[in-house]
Amino acid sequence: MIEIALLAIGILVVTLTLGVPLPWCFGTALMVMYFVGDVTMKGMVLWGFQQLGNPTLLAIPLFVLAGTIMSESGIAAALLRFVNSFIGHVRGGLGVVAAVSCAVIGAISGSGLTGISAIGPLLIPEMEKRGYPREYATALIANSSILGLLIPPSVSMILFGWVTDTSIAACFLATLGPGLLIMFNFSAVNLWMARKFNLVLDEKPTAREFTADITKRGIYAFPALLMPVMIL
Structure with missing residues (x-):
């Protein structure tokens, strides 16, 4: 059979x-x-x-709902600004923000498409304005969106576990390491390639400004950071 x-x-x-x-x-x-x-x-x-x-399939429409709420409510933008506050003043930092944000938002929604729909319209124009070639920014976000399929929870892993009768938790753990490794590689390659671009960088903040900025943006980004815990 x-x-x-x-x-x-x-x-x-x-x-x-x-x-x-x-x-x-x-x-x-x-x-x-x-x-x-x-x-x-x-x-x-x-x-x-x-x-x-099968009740396992209920996770799929609920993931779609979570991604839609995140895109339309501004949670994605708040998360993006929070990540940018850490590394926005570093050359190539905005590209790292793109890779990390796609990974986090993809994990929240369980789909790679949400990373493109939520991050692309926000970051691609901003990266182009900061000196990144538009085709480079588009390629980086499009490739980083696959992290949503690897970093749990993931719709693809739920479907795979359901069809093959494999433990969903085991599927999540199996792709977590590769997903984080790919995110790190995308960030590292971006930092290396960013040296070729004439970028406009943020001014390096003082320690007090840095702490205040992270605290302020962290409050707005807290719902987005809490969503993966709630979903899991």
């Missing part, structure tokens, strides 16, 4: 790669399971309805 399922998945991947319309891709894969795997249509329908009642 596992061989038939792998064959159906392989056919699905190939047809999707060739650009076959979506209904035909899934229909072909199901027909393979029906004719080759001796799986009855009634059995597939009953299995599908049974899986739709």
